[in-house]
Amino acid sequence: MEQHGLKITRLSPAHSGAMSALHQSGFASGWSREAIETLLGSAHCVGLGAFGPELFGFLLLSLVADEAEILTLVVTPKHRRRGIARALLEQAIITAKASGAASLFLEVSTENTAATALYTTLGFEETGRRPGYYQSENGADAVVMVLRF
Numbered sequence: 001m002e003q004h005g006l007k008i009t010r011l012s013p014a015h016s017g018a019m020s021a022l023h024q025s026g027f028a029s030g031w032s033r034e035a036i037e038t039l040l041g042s043a044h045c046v047g048l049g050a051f052g053p054e055l056f057g058f059l060l061l062s063l064v065a066d067e068a069e070i071l072t073l074v075v076t077p078k079h080r081r082r083g084i085a086r087a088l089l090e091q092a093i094i095t096a097k098a099s100g101a102a103s104l105f106l107e108v109s110t111e112n113t114a115a116t117a118l119y120t121t122l123g124f125e126e127t128g129r130r131p132g133y134y135q136s137e138n139g140a141d142a143v144v145m146v147l148r149f
């Protein structure tokens, strides 16, 4: 898929080094290349990357039975607020629907106002909370959000 000069394509384990570097630019405890490689190697995990031409952002999507879940999403700081995360999520929604999922879940910290605003504009709604879930953020709660198809 091509949008605003960005190309969104499926990622393979060969991309895990670039994905890990990008993840570490977005999170205090970014994921290692090995962790990402293992996830991408599993049958139920799909990686979607936005290239312009380097990797500007990616998400990992888990597809199990009729439930889909965004495992992580990150956009390189230099290229934020250009609609990259929105484009990735729109493609994830298409992919999840095509796989037969009935809903798409994700977790977001109560401290993460940018991501919460993004998910809300796409129609996600709060469905639960996990108190003290994010130890790296002084025990911030996780909000569980869902988009039902």
Ligand SMILES: CC(C)(COP(=O)(O)OP(=O)(O)OC[C@H]1O[C@@H](n2cnc3c(N)ncnc32)[C@H](O)[C@@H]1OP(=O)(O)O)[C@@H](O)C(=O)NCCC(=O)NCCS
Pocket (backbone or CB within 6 Å): 026, 027, 057, 073, 074, 075, 076, 079, 080, 081, 082, 083, 084, 085, 086, 087, 107, 108, 109, 112, 113, 114, 115, 117, 118, 119, 121
């Ligand atoms: C959250 C994140 C993925 C957003 O990526 P992005 O490509 O900048 O997001 P988009 O440009 O697609 O934003 C789409 C909409 O989300 C909302 N949004 C995004 N960033 C925002 C911010 N900093 N403040 C307020 N609203 C924001 C806006 O509604 C925005 O639309 P607009 O630009 O037309 O106002 C990015 O900030 C990031 O990588 N953060 C660090 C990692 C992270 O928190 N990941 C999510 C974990 S749950």
